[in-house]
Amino acid sequence: MKALIHWQMVLLGTALQAQAAVAQQATVSGHHHHGQAGTAATYAPPASPNLRHAADAPDHVMDHQVLFSKVTIDQLERRQHNSGALEGSAWFGGDRDRVWLKTEVEQEEGETEKAELQALYSRAISPYWNLQAGVRHDFERESDSRNWGIIALNGLAPYFFEVDSSLFVGENGDSALRVEAEYELLLTQRWILTPEMEVNFYGQNHRNSTTGSGLSDLEAGLRLRYEFTPKFAPYLGVHYEKKFGNAADFAREEGDSPSETTWVIGLRTWF
Amino acid sequence: MKRPNLCHQNISRRTFVTGAAAGAALAGISGGAGARERQSVLNGEAVHTLRGNRFDLNIGYTPVNFTGRDRTAVTVNGGLPGPILRWKEGETVTLNVANHLAHDSSIHWHGIILPSDMDGVPGLSFAGIQPGGSYRYQFELNQSGTYWYHSHSDFQEQQGLYGAIVIDPAEPDPVAYDRDYVVLLSDWSDESPHDIYANLKAEGHFYNRRRRTAGDLWDEIRAKGVAQTWRDRKMWNEMRMSDRDISDVTGYTYTFLMNGQTPDANWTALFQRGEKVRLRFINASAMSIFDLRIPGLKMTVVASDGQNIEPVSVDEFRIGVAETYDVIVEPDGDSAYTLFAQTIDRSGFARGTLTPDPALQAAVPAMDYAPVLTHRDMGMGHGAHGDGGSHKMDGMDSAGSTDGRKDHSRHAGHNMEPMGGMDETDHSQHSGMTDSALHNRASEQYSLHGGRPGLGGMQGVWFTDALGRAGHGSNSSIVHLPSEFGYGVDMRSSMPGDGLHDPGIGLRDHANRYGRRVLTYADIRNLTPTRDQREPSRELQLHLTGNMERYMWSMDGIKFDDAQPLMLKFGERIRITLVNDTMMTHPIHLHGMWSELETGDGDFIPRKHTVIVQPGSKISYLVTADAYGRWAYHCHLLYHMPGMFREVRVV
Ligand SMILES: [Cu+2]
Numbered sequence: 001m002k003a004l005i006h007w008q009m010v011l012l013g014t015a016l017q018a019q020a021a022v023a024q025q026a027t028v029s030g031h032h033h034h035g036q037a038g039t040a041a042t043y044a045p046p047a048s049p050n051l052r053h054a055a056d057a058p059d060h061v062m063d064h065q066v067l068f069s070k071v072t073i074d075q076l077e078r079r080q081h082n083s084g085a086l087e088g089s090a091w092f093g094g095d096r097d098r099v100w101l102k103t104e105v106e107q108e109e110g111e112t113e114k115a116e117l118q119a120l121y122s123r124a125i126s127p128y129w130n131l132q133a134g135v136r137h138d139f140e141r142e143s144d145s146r147n148w149g150i151i152a153l154n155g156l157a158p159y160f161f162e163v164d165s166s167l168f169v170g171e172n173g174d175s176a177l178r179v180e181a182e183y184e185l186l187l188t189q190r191w192i193l194t195p196e197m198e199v200n201f202y203g204q205n206h207r208n209s210t211t212g213s214g215l216s217d218l219e220a221g222l223r224l225r226y227e228f229t230p231k232f233a234p235y236l237g238v239h240y241e242k243k244f245g246n247a248a249d250f251a252r253e254e255g256d257s258p259s260e261t262t263w264v265i266g267l268r269t270w271f
Numbered sequence: 272m273k274r275p276n277l278c279h280q281n282i283s284r285r286t287f288v289t290g291a292a293a294g295a296a297l298a299g300i301s302g303g304a305g306a307r308e309r310q311s312v313l314n315g316e317a318v319h320t321l322r323g324n325r326f327d328l329n330i331g332y333t334p335v336n337f338t339g340r341d342r343t344a345v346t347v348n349g350g351l352p353g354p355i356l357r358w359k360e361g362e363t364v365t366l367n368v369a370n371h372l373a374h375d376s377s378i379h380w381h382g383i384i385l386p387s388d389m390d391g392v393p394g395l396s397f398a399g400i401q402p403g404g405s406y407r408y409q410f411e412l413n414q415s416g417t418y419w420y421h422s423h424s425d426f427q428e429q430q431g432l433y434g435a436i437v438i439d440p441a442e443p444d445p446v447a448y449d450r451d452y453v454v455l456l457s458d459w460s461d462e463s464p465h466d467i468y469a470n471l472k473a474e475g476h477f478y479n480r481r482r483r484t485a486g487d488l489w490d491e492i493r494a495k496g497v498a499q500t501w502r503d504r505k506m507w508n509e510m511r512m513s514d515r516d517i518s519d520v521t522g523y524t525y526t527f528l529m530n531g532q533t534p535d536a537n538w539t540a541l542f543q544r545g546e547k548v549r550l551r552f553i554n555a556s557a558m559s560i561f562d563l564r565i566p567g568l569k570m571t572v573v574a575s576d577g578q579n580i581e582p583v584s585v586d587e588f589r590i591g592v593a594e595t596y597d598v599i600v601e602p603d604g605d606s607a608y609t610l611f612a613q614t615i616d617r618s619g620f621a622r623g624t625l626t627p628d629p630a631l632q633a634a635v636p637a638m639d640y641a642p643v644l645t646h647r648d649m650g651m652g653h654g655a656h657g658d659g660g661s662h663k664m665d666g667m668d669s670a671g672s673t674d675g676r677k678d679h680s681r682h683a684g685h686n687m688e689p690m691g692g693m694d695e696t697d698h699s700q701h702s703g704m705t706d707s708a709l710h711n712r713a714s715e716q717y718s719l720h721g722g723r724p725g726l727g728g729m730q731g732v733w734f735t736d737a738l739g740r741a742g743h744g745s746n747s748s749i750v751h752l753p754s755e756f757g758y759g760v761d762m763r764s765s766m767p768g769d770g771l772h773d774p775g776i777g778l779r780d781h782a783n784r785y786g787r788r789v790l791t792y793a794d795i796r797n798l799t800p801t802r803d804q805r806e807p808s809r810e811l812q813l814h815l816t817g818n819m820e821r822y823m824w825s826m827d828g829i830k831f832d833d834a835q836p837l838m839l840k841f842g843e844r845i846r847i848t849l850v851n852d853t854m855m856t857h858p859i860h861l862h863g864m865w866s867e868l869e870t871g872d873g874d875f876i877p878r879k880h881t882v883i884v885q886p887g888s889k890i891s892y893l894v895t896a897d898a899y900g901r902w903a904y905h906c907h908l909l910y911h912m913p914g915m916f917r918e919v920r921v922v
């Protein structure tokens with residue numbers, strides 16, 4: 001972090017030196033008439049004005065912090081039937097370029113059902129959208145972990161929908177698409193209702209992770225949180241999951257139901 | 272209720288002024304010809320006044336407690352606010368400022384016209400004052416009136432490093448009064464300013480506790496019906512903006528202070544029957560714009576930003592961050608009055624009492640309704656309908672008005688011309704300039720840089736033709752530069768409103784609703800004739816830009832870090848037109864030179880150091896570039912300043 005700030009300062013310093021160079025050029029060449037013809041010049045600016053002025057001073061105007069970070073835990077929750085989930089993200093960087101981490105972990109009956117971690121480089125491309133690229137690693141139960149490359153578009157859509165859509169390309173030519181959307185409905189300044197939805201498509205079947213080609217699964221949730229502070233908000237809600245097509249078949253073969261509705265209790269926090 | 276605990280005792284006597292002022296410790300020193308000096312402030316912890324022409328100022332840490340929690344402030348001579356510095360026009364003052372902090376520090380003398388190495392802006396004027404170091408400021412006073420000082424380092428201004436300056440005129444004061452008080456307004460937070468800034472960067476609306484709720488929507492539907500409500504909400508929703516974004520930092524974290532006293536502590540000043548009282552209002556806040564009134568009293572505004580103006584009688588006025596207004600009041604001898612300063616978003620207020628009797632207090636009024644932004648505040652004019660969104664607005668520009676994209680092609684290119692010595696890589700950030708057809712056409716039609724090679728650069732749009740007459744504002748069309756079309760800008764005003772006759776958001780209906788006369792900039796007329804009667808030879812149009820969602824602020828879409836200095840030629844007279852392409856009210860401060868506000872009367876142009884630019888509006892002022900050097904030019908909202916900042920260089 002310190003090193004990065006240092007580099008920012010060095011870059012800023014270089015920029016200011018470039019400015020100084022421009023200014024000197026300007027001093028040499030910039031000598032032209034002023035005042036329009038015919039204007040009454042009743043006021044003459046002082047002949048020897050404030051001539052004392054600092055030479056180029058050190059290259060900072062304010063010691064403002066230039067890099068920021070935010071760790072968000074969107075969902076840290078307990079679900080019915082001895083299951084639970086964690087969904088969160090973290091970013092670090094400046095206004096345009098950031099490093100992002102995203103994670104999703106799901107537990108069922110005490111066992112980790114699904115765990116993935118994404119690492120991305122993020123770049124602001126428009127007022128509300130970031131283009132992201134990186135890698136995803138799936139920690140699978142049965143020892144065959146998978147890696148994916150990611151291109152993602154993340155941001156705020158009109159009508160204040162927070163959208164995160166990611167295209168994944170796997171090592172063996174696998175492909176997947178995930179679209180997530182979330183909305184915040186303020187009942188009061190502190191009671192906030194959050195509907196959200198995640199849809200996954202896959203290019204192929206994968207029995208171990210119970211994903212099927214085409215529309216594979218959908219998750220939807222409705223959570224009501226109370227913001228003690230913007231950074232600390234426990235919630236209650238309901239979570240719905242449904243698998244489609246081959247994914248549903250894989251689930252049935254494992255003896256699981258292809259769709260499930262559970263009550264949840266959890267915490268949303270960021271720092 | 273806890274009183275602020277300001278420890279003066281640990282500052283040794285030597286740190287106070289050398290000279291006559293050491294004993295005059297209270298704020299309420301009456302002024303004016305023949306006025307008597309007396310202690311007239313009740314609160315024991317009043318602000319010290321230092322007089323003379325040599326001052327020792329010590330910047331250090333001071334324990335404070337405004338909210339029940341112990342905190343550390345950054346102060347001058349242990350006071351929050353720092354001592355009132357009382358100077359005399361025509362004298363040369365010497366200020367030895369010692370820094371006892373663990374960080375670099377500085378003091379900037381806000382509104383004082385002085386050589387640039389005395390201006391106190393680290394990185395531009397001088398190197399700053401290192402921990403354990405000191406700096407000797409020395410300059411001649413060629414002006415009188417009410418000003419203030421503050422740190423220009425880091426976020427120290429938010430932590431308490433500010434104080435008032437009163438310069439008594441060399442000639443007899445044209446303003447008659449019997450008694451004289453400084454009323455300095457500020458905002459205090461128990462949070463560290465770095466945390467506040469980080470919170471804003473993480474969530475731009477972090478401190479907004481007035482966000483639109485389902486209940487508000489329901490009320491609107493009941494009042495207007497579903498269809499109209501949908502139409503009204505549509506633009507905001509499509510643009511992903513909130514009509515409740517009035518202040519970034521609010522009473523959610525702030526305690527608002529009057530002369531360093533909380534509303535409960537009730538700073539109190541005394542007067543006697545029949546006296547004319549001069550109140551010198553200074554907004555020394557980091558982020559808070561106040562609307563000020565004294566229920567039951569007419570205020571006669573006699574000075575703005577330290578400069579005498581033709582007296583205007585009002586009931587209420589808005590005071591932007593860093594502005595000062597002097598008013599005269601003639602209170603009735605038997606009543607107490609509340610000095611009531613509510614914030615622009617009505618999230619809190621500062622308050623004090625003016626009374627003939629220490630036992631007497633007046634009622635504290637309820638705050639007025641909290642304003643909501645309208646289409647007008649987005650610079651869309653009245654007829655424009657809101658099919659916004661940053662990209663859709665481009666379409667609207669070309670369809671809905673004669674400016675926007677069309678003018679873009681006419682003017683924008685000329686700033687993009689490579690300047691001698693300028694690093695080619697600087698161009699990379701101005702993505703729009705790759706349109707070479709546009710570029711060539713522009714350079715054919717316009718002489719580069721307003722006819723002044725070497726003074727152009729990548730610095731906004733300069734106009735040299737069809738300039739409006741001095742004092743009457745701009746005739747130029749609105750040009751959105753390619754740099755305004757990046758990720759850092761969420762909105763552009765296609766038809767900016769008039770920033771002159773508008774009292775501002777939340778005040779517009781106060782005349783009708785409450786029968787209060789509210790000051791507008793159009794009411795301000797200088798008391799003495801305009802000094803520099805020349806017409807401007809060129810005009811700079813500069814846009815105030817930002818992205819609320821990312822909490823980024825800039826000018827012309829370019830953050831300070833990436834910006835070139837604005838080059839002015841010594842002696843020239845220019846016009847600066849500020850166009851506010853955001854939904855916030857920005858107080859813009861030019862160091863070193865006056866901002867001569869064009870209020871429609873060229874003969875009596877008022878001189879200001881800080882000019883409020885209303886959301887979606889434009890406003891113009893003239894500048895005589897009569898001070899060599901490197902000067903800061905920036906928004907005075909502290910957390911906007913890192914981005915919304917330019918260097919002005921007079922060569
Ligand atoms: Cu601002």
